Amino acid sequence: xxxxxxxxxxxxxxxxxxxxxxxxxxxxxxxxxxxxxxxxxxxxxxxxxxxxxxxxxxxxxxxxxxxxxxxxx
Amino acid sequence: xxxxxxxxxxxxxxxxxxxxxxxxxxxxxxxxxxxxxxxxxxxxxxxxxxxxxxxxxxxxxxxxxxxxxxxxxxxxxxxxxxxxxxxxxxxxxxxxxxxxxxxxxxxxxxxxxxxxxxxxxxxxxxxxxxxxxxxxxxxxxxxxxxxxxxxxxxxxxxxxxxxxxxxxxxxxxxxxxxxxxxxxxxxxxxxxxxxxxxxxxxxxxxxxxxxxxxxxxxxxxxxxxxxxxxxxxxxxxxxxxxxxxxxxxxxxxxxxxxxxxxxxxxxxxxxxxxxxxxxxxxxxxxxxxxxxxxxxxxxxxxxxxxxxxxxxxxxxxxxxxxxxxxxxxxxxxxxxxxxxxxxxxxxxxxxxxxxxxxxxxxxxxxxxxxxxxxxxxxxxxxxxxxxxxxxxxxxxxxxxxxxxxxxxxxxxxxxxxxxxxxxxxxxxxxxxxxxxxxxxxxxxxxxxxxxxxxxxxxxxxxxxxxxxxxxxxxxxxxxxxxxxxxxxxxxxxxxxxxxxxxxxxxxxxxxxxxxxxxxxxxxxxxxxxxxxxxxxxxxxxxxxxxx
Numbered sequence: 001x002x003x004x005x006x007x008x009x010x011x012x013x014x015x016x017x018x019x020x021x022x023x024x025x026x027x028x029x030x031x032x033x034x035x036x037x038x039x040x041x042x043x044x045x046x047x048x049x050x051x052x053x054x055x056x057x058x059x060x061x062x063x064x065x066x067x068x069x070x071x072x073x
Numbered sequence: 074x075x076x077x078x079x080x081x082x083x084x085x086x087x088x089x090x091x092x093x094x095x096x097x098x099x100x101x102x103x104x105x106x107x108x109x110x111x112x113x114x115x116x117x118x119x120x121x122x123x124x125x126x127x128x129x130x131x132x133x134x135x136x137x138x139x140x141x142x143x144x145x146x147x148x149x150x151x152x153x154x155x156x157x158x159x160x161x162x163x164x165x166x167x168x169x170x171x172x173x174x175x176x177x178x179x180x181x182x183x184x185x186x187x188x189x190x191x192x193x194x195x196x197x198x199x200x201x202x203x204x205x206x207x208x209x210x211x212x213x214x215x216x217x218x219x220x221x222x223x224x225x226x227x228x229x230x231x232x233x234x235x236x237x238x239x240x241x242x243x244x245x246x247x248x249x250x251x252x253x254x255x256x257x258x259x260x261x262x263x264x265x266x267x268x269x270x271x272x273x274x275x276x277x278x279x280x281x282x283x284x285x286x287x288x289x290x291x292x293x294x295x296x297x298x299x300x301x302x303x304x305x306x307x308x309x310x311x312x313x314x315x316x317x318x319x320x321x322x323x324x325x326x327x328x329x330x331x332x333x334x335x336x337x338x339x340x341x342x343x344x345x346x347x348x349x350x351x352x353x354x355x356x357x358x359x360x361x362x363x364x365x366x367x368x369x370x371x372x373x374x375x376x377x378x379x380x381x382x383x384x385x386x387x388x389x390x391x392x393x394x395x396x397x398x399x400x401x402x403x404x405x406x407x408x409x410x411x412x413x414x415x416x417x418x419x420x421x422x423x424x425x426x427x428x429x430x431x432x433x434x435x436x437x438x439x440x441x442x443x444x445x446x447x448x449x450x451x452x453x454x455x456x457x458x459x460x461x462x463x464x465x466x467x468x469x470x471x472x473x474x475x476x477x478x479x480x481x482x483x484x485x486x487x488x489x490x491x492x493x494x495x496x497x498x499x500x501x502x503x504x505x506x507x508x509x510x511x512x513x514x515x516x517x518x519x520x521x522x523x524x525x526x527x528x529x530x531x532x533x534x535x536x537x538x539x540x541x542x543x544x545x546x547x548x549x550x551x552x553x554x555x556x557x558x559x560x561x562x563x564x565x566x567x568x569x570x571x572x573x574x575x576x577x578x579x580x581x582x583x584x585x586x587x588x589x590x591x592x593x594x595x596x597x598x599x600x601x602x603x604x605x606x607x608x609x610x611x612x613x614x615x616x617x618x619x620x
Contacts, residue, residue, distance in 0.1 A: 003309060003337070007441065014448045017455035027459050034452040041445045045438050050336040052328060054319060055343040055362060062367030069342050071325040 003044050010037040184261065191259035194266060198257035203229070203268060204276065207249045218245065222253065222268070230267035231255070237271050242284030242385075250276040281381055285388050288415055292390075297397050298418045304402040306422060307370045308437045312339040314363035314401075316356060316374040319344040323377040323406070323427035330431035335438035341366065347376035352386035357395040364400040372399055373430045374416065375406030387414035396420055406430030569600040576606075586611055591619045 013034040017027055053066030181189065205222035212218050216235030221228045231253065245251065255270040275283045292298060313331070317323045319342055331340060345359035346352045356374065363372050374396060376384065386392060387407045393415045396403050405420035406427040417423040424430035432439075561567070569575065575598040576583045583589055593608050611619040 010448050014451045031456045038445050038449040052340045058365040064366045
């Protein structure tokens, strides 16, 4: 599931839970899912392994030809 | 001006222009400007940007350069090998020109005179700085500029050859006040003199400032800065292209911010020099490359702070147009805070610094993070509330559960109550029955009376029975007596008394001789006593049958 879908699902869940007329069991299930989604989203935003490349050229298919880049301190 | 003279002058211009470029290079690095007012700070004047109030520089470096140049020019132009000084040309001086002397006045040919004048003028004014207003400006299709410089009292023709004007950052126009640096030259065939301009500097504002304003006005007029052209940045960038120097502080700053704020995007650095000659072309090429990378969805073009000249490439028209034509939204990130470049105006978003550009490109991501945090809080709150509610409910139920002891007591009370009710009910039923019995009793009346009555009836019946019985008994007795008498008369015993006996065999009366056989013993009953007899002879009415 991509980031946007996760976010939309998370918002759905919050809305559902706020509507309030859920059985306890169901709301617990949603709660768990919501926590998991928010964690996933956050990971995607902050903890993903960031790939920084320096461009050497661009292939005919639009794919960049690169190598890893680290900025000199 | 004749064509051959033009080409000759041009050749000269090219030569010294080439030299100029070399020296300009050396000096560019030393020139620095205040970012605020664009007024040159350095005493070392770069050829294209001369201090407005200085006509002849005192700078030794430059003077040396001029001297060298002059020497070389003399070498190139043998005609001017010996600068004409009035004293040196005494023998050539005509009396008609010079005050009368002892010798005959020298008569020049026009050609010679012009040649002398040329030598003197060009020798006397190898380099001049002239301040004036441009008029009659004309850019020839050949690329040369023709103009006049004038002030309130005089004017002088001027020409600026292509080789010199190509490196100008702005375009001269009529009415512009300028300081030019050049050489006075004489065009011998016409006897005209003019200035060959080597550099031209607007008065008041620097050349770069002028160029900046002109390009800005031009691009603005084209609508390149229009707000409606600005594109929105992607919410979550997938692939960020960064056009900058791989060695500058800018890339380091940007990567720092991006690493901290949002790690979900690919980042491709497209290296380009961001200062010096050729920087603009490299930036344009880098933007073109970024356009070709298919999934790049946002671009940052920039560099860290520096002098106006360092950042000049971001004021180049080519760069501005490359940014305007970029396939994806472009964030410009040039310098520090207050510097605005043409690139900033054209870009879809202007960031005051490279770090700020990185912040901006992931701003939405940061907002998303905030949104997620909010959602998370909502969920937790909802859950807590829900659990509270359920707990509350459960407690309510618990309260409503009755203590069994009390329940027993309740039962006992209830039982007592029911017993009571039952007793009452029973008692009532009992009394009802009693009443019913009384009623029935009443209906039944006094039994003694009835007994007496019945007893009377009984006595009467008894009496009647007794009477009846006696009568009946008498009647029957008489009847029995009568019958007994009759019976007695009929009794066989009576017959026997008269002499008859009864013979029986085995208890049966024998009344036929056939009943007996010879030898059998029969019993004979007499009126008094009896005996047995053996049959000896049998005979019927007709005779003896056996004996």
